[in-house]
Each structure stands twice: as structure tokens, then as C-alpha cells.
Amino acid sequence: MSRPLTARQQHVFDFIVKTMGEFGYPPTRAEIAKALGFRSPNAAEEHLRALERKGVIRIIRNTSRGIRLPNQEPQDLLDSAVTTLPAANIEAAPAGLPVIGEVAAGSPILAAEHIDRYCPLPAEYFTPKADYLLRVRGLSMKDIGILEGDLLAVHRTDRVRDGQIVVARLEDEVTVKRFKRQGHQVTLFAENPDFAPIEIDLRSQPLDIEGVGVGVIRGGNGQALG
Template structure:
């Protein structure tokens, strides 16, 4: 059994709650803000300690690259099973289409939108994605999502408040944080330079395309 300090337990619960509620682990800045740390370095030190104890994995090359680890008993059972039948590494990868610019009015997964196909590790994501979407613009910068990132998206036509979604509004496809109250839907940016988009679902041409479940970033 992993022995954690009270503060490490607190951070682990914060990570778990963030993944359940939004589909994403928190950023270092969000952890620091939530727990009252003076700098993100303190959050990073706690995350590294959790990684050393085997409670989480930190994935290099991915934004918000924190993954929860199963219990020691579960891991041991999986290890024993793998010793009996070891799948080929290629079979453990997801094959995901990369969607570039989406033409107005056409399905997001139309063949003409597919720029490439990526083989990726499914453990990087909070849920199994259906495709990768190339992010354009900086409206979600403060959520750790920037221009050129590859957003992993699970197809869905509904969302909970606070989740990051891919939405279609008229001829545009956008990535924003979702919030619904009464008869109003708001698509909220994570950058003070951008304004919220307010939608009347009865009048506006609006639909949800999917939920963000992870992010890949190229450091080249």
C-alpha cells in the first residue's frame, strides 16, 4: 500500500476530482491556486513526490500530462496476466485521425478533413478518444491548450458544466469550456483577451461535437 502524506492525498484527490469533472488533470498553476501555494514549483515538487511513490505518472511532451496509477493490487494482477498473454505493442495503441480545418457544414470526421493518422498510447487520456483535433488560436491558453496542440476528443452531444468541449456554431468549430444555465448556453474562453460566446439553443445553429479527454503537444 502506498503511504502518502496528508498533503499528497489532498493533491491526489484534487487530480482525481478534476479528471472526473472536466476530463482533464489540473495544471500546476491550478493546483497551486487551489491549495494556496505561493508558486507552481511547490506543486511540481509534490507531483514529483507522488510520481516517485508510484501514485501518478507524469508524461513528458503532453500538456496536463498527469495520469493516475491503479492500486498496487490491481497492478500486480495485471502484471501476472501479461506474463501469460503479452500483446504485441502495436495492438495496445489507438489509431486516431487528426482533423485539421473543418469545412463549413460538413461532418467533422469527413475524409477531406483528415490530415494524418496517429498511433497513440490510450493511457494518456481520461477516456477513449475518437479523434484528434488541431487547435487553432489562443482562446484556451490559460487552460493549457494553445495553438497547434492536438486535442483528443470523444464524440458526444451532451456535456456537464465545466467540461471542455468541441462545439459547432454556425460555420465555425470551436474549443471552449461549457456552461449551461436556464435557457442559455455559454462557451467560455480561458483567456481574458476573448469574450464568452452566448447561445440561445432555440434560435442559434449550435451543436456539440465532443468532449476533450486529453492533449498532445509537439515540442519540435
Template sequence: MKNITPQQQKVLDCIQVYINKTGFPPTRADICRELGFKSPNSAETHLRALEKKDFISIESGTSRGISINNPEIKHEGNEYPIVGLVAAGSPTLASENVEKVLNCPKGFFGSDFDYFLRVRGLSMKDAGIMEDDLIAVKKTQEIKNGDIVIARIEDEVTVKYFQRSAPNIVHLKPANKEFSDIEVNLEETELYIEGKSVGLIREN
């Protein structure tokens, strides 16, 4: 999409909020009132700019004839695979690991993601992650402390909080007092970060 200016974004937001609140789009004067402009032409020029950039449509000669263009509205859901906690060696998305596929709109969790992971065990219980939940996993190596990561340590795949405690020391922390931290010394043990959690689905 084209580059929207901060001010134009404010006008666009204002229109959306107005529609949500009242059920119909604002007039130029309404926008001025909401945003503190003193001339209806301020709104007018912003509207023309937004129209030119294809963010909105304006029905000419029509009061409140503004509609917001939502090109992503038609995002037919994509199919995402659901995988279990896969043993090492086997590629995560190999077909024998795919339990089934789930239709889910793109960008459902704000961020993109690659597959769903079926959770086993209760080691992340206190983070609200329960047995059989589906974690939306984004394959990435960009991990910050506190992220919930899908990590592979030698033979085991596990879901834990990530914390780098020292350049070569990573702690994988459960969210359940009955489980204990896993300390990984990167010089001794191979740690592969599969990705991180960007969302969760529970079916019941």
C-alpha cells in the same frame, strides 16, 4: 472483467505497489504487514480469490510466485483520424477532412475518444492549448460546466470552455483575454456540441 471486491482491489493494489517498490512480488506475510492482517491465511484466501477471478496468476510451490495478469497489455494501438476545424455541413470525419491518422493506444487518456482535432488559433492559450496541438475528442453530449467542448455555431467550429448560464443561455468562454465570450441564446441560435476534450498531444 469479473467483479472485484474493494478488499480484493486493495490486495491487488498492494501487490502492484510492492512490485513497483521492490522489484519482486510480496509474500503472504508481506501483504499482511502492508494491509494490517494478522494471519497469513487472510492474504492467502484473497490471493486465491484474485486468482479465481483471473486478476493474478500464482505459481504454486514458489515463493513470491505472484504475477499480475494484464490482458490489456497487448492493446495494439488503434488508428485515430486527425481532423481540422471543419466547416459546417461537411461531416466531421469525412475522408476529405482527415489530415492523417495517428496510432494511439486505446484508453490512452483514461477515457475513450473518437478522433483528434488539430487546433487553430490561440483562443484557449491560457488553458495550455496552443496552435497545432491535437485535442483528443470524445463525441458526447454529456457536458458539464467547465468542460472544454468542441462546439459548432452555425458556420463556425470552435474550441471553448462550456458554461450553461441559464436554461437557454450557454456561454462559450475562451482562455485568452484577447478573445471575448460567445453568448449563445439557444432559442435564436443553433448550437451543436461535437464533443469534449479528454486529452491533448503536442508534437514538437
């Protein structure tokens, strides 16, 4: 850090760290502006550029959540390509995070037949650590930058909080949505106005949480984004 942060810059930086710790990805400019009382996302952008000049964050241009912390940038690993899993010997899989493709109805998400390949990123690259990468299908989460063909880094847990991005199993379907619960009622929200929320009554409908999203790899090519 070349110069100390101003009080306002420190508030912005603390909010970024808090958001990444809770949800696994950084906030948008609009979310920073709303949380800290700025008049517009442009004011948030000015503070982000100041933080970048002081060396405490790195900004990925043209990305709504393109904020990274310098100590989360193992570039040598990010530049590595996703490796293909040898078809004849699943037990001899290379090190790294398994990439899950199509999930067969009713079978465990980490079943060997679902693993397409391995990505040479350590689990600890994400916070909390990732257990697997799930290939995204469709555009229901496009407004927060989770696009068709991306790899969603997932931390395996069934303990989730309102607002988190979850991998949920609804009977035989696995879906990625934003989670909210009120009593026995769970709502899974898409981040695309073309998709209606999914309403689940836990008293009569099954719901299994396979994990929470902790990061995105754009297009599955090894370029990790926030």
C-alpha cells in the same frame, strides 16, 4: 509505491484522479491549491513532488498541467510518429485515431475529406476514450496549454457539464471553448483574455456539441500531455 501516502498526499492524489476523470486532463498547481486550501501553488508543488517520489504520479517539467499517472504512459506508442493517410485509398486507413484538419462548413466533422492522417494511439489511452484528434487553430485556449498546431483528443458526445472543454459547432464554424450553461443561455469561454466569451441563446441560435476534450498532443508530434 515505495511508502504509503500521508492523508494530505492522498487528498491531492484523489483530486488529481477526480479532475482527470471529469475533464480528461490534470489540474494545475493553482487549482490544486484552491481546491484543497493550500496557501500557494508552491505548497501544491511540494505535495506533487512527494507523490512523484512515491511513484504514484509522473511530473512533466515546465508544463502547467504536466501530471501523468504511470498506468497512462504507453511510451512505445507516444514515441511513434503521426502517420500519413494514403491519399488514394481512404478506406484502407491505418489503425489509430483520425486527425481532423480543416472542417468544411456544414459537413460532419468525421467526414472522410477532413481526415489528414492517423495517429497510432489507442482510443483507450484517454479517459473517456477519444474518437478523433482535432488540430487546434489559434490561441484562444493557450492559458490551459492548448496551443496552435496541437492535437486535441475528443470524445464524441453531446452530453456535457459546466466547465468542460468542448468542441462546438456554431452554424458553419467549429470552435474549442470552455462550456457553461444557465437555462437557455450558453456561454463559451476562451482561455485567453484577448478573446471575448461567445454568448448563445438556445431559443434562437443553433449550437451543436461535437464532443469534449479529453487530452492534448503537443504540436501534433505524438507527445501526449496532460
